[in-house]
Amino acid sequence: MITTRLDLDRIRAARRMVDPVFLDTPLYECDALGSVLGCTVSIKLETANPVRSFKGRGTELVASLLAEQGRPALVCASAGNLGQALGWSGRRRGLDVTVVASRRAPAAKLDRIRALGAALEIVDGDFEQARERASELARQRGVRLVEDSLDIETCEGAATIGLELAAFSCDMVLIALGGGAMATGIGHVLKTLSPGVEVVCVQPAGAPAMTRSFHARRVVTTDSMDTIADGVAGRFPIPEVLDDLLAVADDAVLVREESIVRGMRMLLEHAGLVVEPSAALGVAAILEDPERFAGRNVVTVICGSNVDIDAYHRWVFGSPS
C-alpha cells in the first residue's frame, strides 16, 4: 500500500473535472526513436492541447475548486507553463489570475500568459524569487496562492496521466523532475495499479536539488542553477513533496545539458516533435546510460513544447534562426 498525500479515488474523480481536451493524450511506440536508442521507446504526448504542456490537467482542478468556493482571484509563481495553464483554466471561469515569473523565463511562455488575460509580474531573480514574491502578493491581497507540487490538485491533476499509462504495457516510465507534481502524481498511480513498472525521474545536473534530496532522503537546497530546462529549475524542494517522491519513485537521475540538447534534436529528427528542454530529459537519460535501458520497454512523457523558436534553433541547430 503506497502512502502519499495523493488518493487514487480522488485522482479518478479528477478526470471528470478536467476539460477532456487535456485527457487521453497520444501514447504510441516510436520505432524510429527506439531503433537509435536501443530500446523500445513509447511517447506520452502532453503538448497537443491549448497550453502545450501537461499543466492543464492540474489547473483545471485548481480553478474548478476556486470557482466553486466563490474565490475569484489567485496568485501563482510559474516558470511559465503553470501560469499559462492557470491563465487558460481561470479565463474560462472568470477568475482573476496573477502570475509571477522570472525575467529569465522564455518570452514565448510570458507572451502567452499575457495573451490569456492573466496579470503578469516579472521578478529579476530566478524561479525561487518568483515564488517568494507570489507568496508576498497573495498575503497582501488576501487571495489564494497556488503552489505547484505542494497543492494536491496540481499533483492529482498530473496523476491522471498515470491512469492512462497504467493501462499500457511497459517496463519503466521516465518523468521530468522539477517541483515533483508530475513525478509524484504519475508515480502514485503506477505504484498502486502497476507496481512492477519502474518510475525513474530525470533532472538536469544544473538544477539538481530534488534529485539530491531524493538520494539524501532529506531536503537538500542549492544556491544557484544553470540549465536550459527552465520548466524544472528550482532550488528549494518542498518537504511534503519529497516525502511523496520517496514513496513512489524508484530512482532519480541527473543528466548533462549536452544530453538534453541531443535529446531535443533526436525527438525532432526521429519523432517529428519540437519540445522544450524539460520534455527531452527522458531521452537524455537513455543517452547517458544506454546499458540500463537496452532492450527495455520505456515510456517517456513529453511534458511541454513551449519554447522560444530562436533559442530552440540555437540549441538544436547551433545558430539563431
Added chain:
Amino acid sequence: MITTRLDLDRIRAARRMVDPVFLDTPLYECDALGSVLGCTVSIKLETANPVRSFKGRGTELVASLLAEQGRPALVCASAGNLGQALGWSGRRRGLDVTVVASRRAPAAKLDRIRALGAALEIVDGDFEQARERASELARQRGVRLVEDSLDIETCEGAATIGLELAAFSCDMVLIALGGGAMATGIGHVLKTLSPGVEVVCVQPAGAPAMTRSFHARRVVTTDSMDTIADGVAGRFPIPEVLDDLLAVADDAVLVREESIVRGMRMLLEHAGLVVEPSAALGVAAILEDPERFAGRNVVTVICGSNVDIDAYHRWVFGSPS
C-alpha cells in the same frame, strides 16, 4: 441525402477495425495561431502516432481485409505516407508489402518504409509513374494492388476523422487535397452529420489537377507538377473519386508555394508543430484569403509530419540545418 461510394454505417464500423492508436486524435483550439490568422483556428492533429500521418486509419482497414481473405501480399504506389502506414499495418498481420515510390520522395519517408520491413522499389519518374509501375507489378505477381483514394477502405478509413470532427462545433474544415481520399472521406461524414459545416479542400497551385477537375466538373490532367507538398502531388485524378468530391466538397482552392512555407513556419512558431508541407495547406489557404475566413471558426487537419529535417530547415529557416 449525400450519395458517394462511401457509407456512414461502414465508416462507423471501420473504427472497430482501426488500431485505437490512430483514433480520437487531439482536436483543440490554438489561440496563438488564431490570433495571427484573424479567425478561430482549431487543429486536428493526425501526426502523433507510429506512422506520423492519418494514413494508418485506412491501411488498418485494407490490411485487416486482406488478412481475413488470406491474401498474403500487396503492392501499392505511394508518395511515402501510404507506404509507411501499409508497412506498419501489414507487418502486424504478417503481410508481404511492396511499395513503389518516386526517387523524388523524401528520404525520411523512404527510410521508414524500409525500416518497417516493406520491399521498396524506386522509380525515376514522379508519383504517377510509381502508380503505373505498381499496377504492372501487381498484375505480374497476381497480388492485390492497393490504390489510394480509389480503394474504398482508404477513403472510409480517413472518413473516421470526420466522425470525430462531426462532434465538434465549427464553421468550416480545411482539408489537404491530393488523390482525394481524405477530402471525400471527411466530406462524406460532415455533409451527412453536420451539413452546415463548409468543406474546403486545399491543393498546391503547383499540382492542381484535382482542383481544376473539381471546378471543371470533369477530369482534368496535367503534364507536370512543381510543389514541395509531395504528399498531395498527382497529375491524374481518378474519375470515381472526383464524383465523390463533387458531392461533398463546397470548394477547392489552390495556394502558392510561398504560402505553404509561411504556413509551416507559423505552425512551428505558434503551435509548436513540425509538419510536412501538405499539412500546412489549410493555414496557407487562410493566409491567401484572410477576408474569407475572418472571424470564422475553422478546423485545419494536420495530416502528416514526415519531413526530411534538412529540407524542412531550408524551407522554414532559409538554410540547410
